[in-house]
Amino acid sequence: MGIENRILVVDDDVNMRNMLVTALSRTVGYNVCEAENGERALDCLKEDEVDLVLSDMKMPGMTGLQLLKTIRDGGNSVPFIILTAYGTIENAVDAMRLGATDYLEKGDTSMLKALDVKVKKCLEIKALIDENAALREALDKRYRYVWKSRIMEDITRKVENVATSNSTVLILGESGTGKELVSRAIHYGSKRARGTFIKINCAAIPETLIESELFGYEKGAFTGALRRSRGKFEIASGGTLLLDEIGEMPLLVQSKLLRVLQEKEITKIGAEAPIPVDVRVIATTNRDLKEEVAKGRFREDLFFRLNVIPLVIPPLRHRKEDIRPLAEHFIQKVNEENGFAITGISDEALEVLQQYDWPGNVRELENTIERASVMMRSGNLEKSAIELTGSIRKAAPAGFEAGTTIAEMEKQLIYRTLEYCKGNKTKVAEILAISIRTLRNKLNEYEGRGTEAIESVEE
Template identity: 45%
Template sequence: MARILVVDDEEGIRRVLHQLFEYEDHEVRSAGGGAEAISIYAEFQPDVTFLDVKMARMDGLEALTKIREHDPAAVIIMISGHGTIDTAVEATRRGAYDFLEKPLDTDRLLLVLRNALQQQGLVQENQRLRGEIESRHQIVGRSFALRQVLDRVEKVAPTDARVLITGENGTGKELVARAIHRLSPRADKAFIELNCAAIPSELIESELFGHMKGSFTGAHEDRAGKFELADGGTLFLDEIGDMSLAAQAKVLRALQEGIVTRVGGAKPIQVDVRVLAATNKDVEDEIAAGRFREDLYYRLNVIPLIVPSLRERREDISMLVRHFVEANARQSNMRPKQFTDEALDRLQRMDWPGNVRELRNTVERLLILASGASVTGEDVDLLVGGKMKGGGLSGDLLGCATFAEFKEAAERAFILQKLRENDWNVSETARIIDMPRSNLYKKIERYDLVREG
């Protein structure tokens, strides 16, 4: 069911269209003039508006302009008993979706409405997908280290300067590249990404510059490369440190001259591409070892940008956890679980060698495997092994003052985990851990163990 606004100064026309659209199960409102239509539009927010051209006081073209000023995405179909080509052209210029002449043909009317609603649906779907993409590529955090990065992004984005983004794996170098593109004058053009480490060295040139049919085994047709696909937009070369020296030389030429040539081709192709590059390697060490061209490094490293590790911005972890919980809830259509303060504290004290990517995967694991209504500190201890400082032992265990305290804390964690694994079946748990059931009951009471949820 759609919301439809009918605007016409003839009551008979309004009544007929109102009945027709209601019969089609749509919600319909009507207005007898342009000023009334604008007032109703703001409150009703119709999906489609049918707007008469010739009306007293404010005509349809003026009403069309004012509605489009209020809502640039408005879908408006103009109707007129005195249609001319000039009027239709002017209505289209002002943003009308279509133009129908009176007397109105029912079949034609419903066809145009159906097409308009389909377009409206596509627009809304594109907005939803764009929102999901923006959410997925959002840079989350308020730490000083991250603010420094974002400040530099804001300064460099409006320019065409090349940026070399460095940082450990999983820190979000791609997100930074996308943010630069999104804030640049090229934002409405393509953002093309190539992971240089994922492409075999013998195919990297074809991926970058394209190839001609028959130029090598498997080249069954002409194909554009990433530089061509990114023309007018941004090309992001991820893991640039893994690119072969031969490919580096050709990238250097493309940067210097703005020209690429397909593998097996002879015709140079002019391209306008902003190149952003990223690597987790120390490029200067790679240059010293003869694995990276120094001249290419200076071409790419016009603006250096270092993305901090998660260890350098631990204060962002709580915010990142909430972000991943909400994203997971949207994707799985489930109510989000809360992380207790103890759980967040444990996550903040981990080393995170995999950085934000590792944190995201860990949050997803905890949401799936934690049995209670919320994720607790004990869940983190039991389900996120091997990530605490000290060879995988939790901070609580390592914080024990004596060996006796450590043994008690470890025993409590072990028994709790086994009870969870056996759905709190005490008899089965006692059998599996080879402990008399009476002893296990005593341990449960001693450690004040309670089933979650």
């Protein structure tokens, strides 16, 4: 324990108070203060931060229970140990109901030994509370919810409920709707918040590598395996693993993932025995997995295993009342990151944003605001600074000649969009609502290289 652990002892009995103060002061790192009654204890709490309150139950004036209730009513969650006379456990139960962290029997012969154990336990709880509070405050700006639509408020409530469980979650929605943000909110709102959050994009990793990425491998498992390597499941043990674009996972790997979810253990490539893992899995996709199951591209048993708690994130065009708060949030973010002085957004510029259908969803809105902010740097964002790009209707000229096959139209559409996006395949995939792997396979097919050819993805 560090010297910052300040303990307040409250007791009207001078002898008992001195004994407790002396016993606690022997422990290095405990800074002990004292109060003879509840009123003085409240003054101490106002004067300085306290990490633990140790209070007698029965005192003249304000009792220990009244002191506890006053502290809790004031919003202070400081750990509180109530001292109760031998044989009056019912009073301790009342204290626990009011929010006491623990209780200690004064007449117990082993009281001082129990005191040491209980104080350490309470200070550990306080340290955890402080750490989580700091973590949530630090993460709030980055992962906070920014919306006012009723549908997203409903999702917020669901996310808060889901976070308290350990169930697998499947998040559905178009690209750019905020599925990863929701995933992180679930993780950081859960008991696993102190653990690692690992994301793996199932579409961005070649099929030949995804198994080793997920499960790891032993030294000598294959050519080039010069050392033992941990996979994402092992790294994320104790935390959360986000399987982004789960619909792109190869069927062979799907079967192995199903076993991991069922057995809570993984087998590295080249290993003889499995090892246990403690990981919460969150999966996201912009595909209709029921349709993928019907087409034989996704295992039905894995779908049911993942779909324990489904969350559907609606596209931005279905919740346009969120555009203003999102735009204002992104302006504030750009200001903080770049030292700009954008004060807001004009009504004319906002109208342009409201009329657009946002095929790239929240991600496209953020990029649009950032681009406009770079142009303006200060003052209000004006209509002239708003440059809308990424609409598929802009990317592809309307109409095809009669007699053109569906396959040929698809090919033309992909190449036109690729030209419009200046070769940025990630952007093309977002606009066409397909995965990077699907786009890569289509291009390989058009160029006669087959769908197994590996091509780098331009971000």
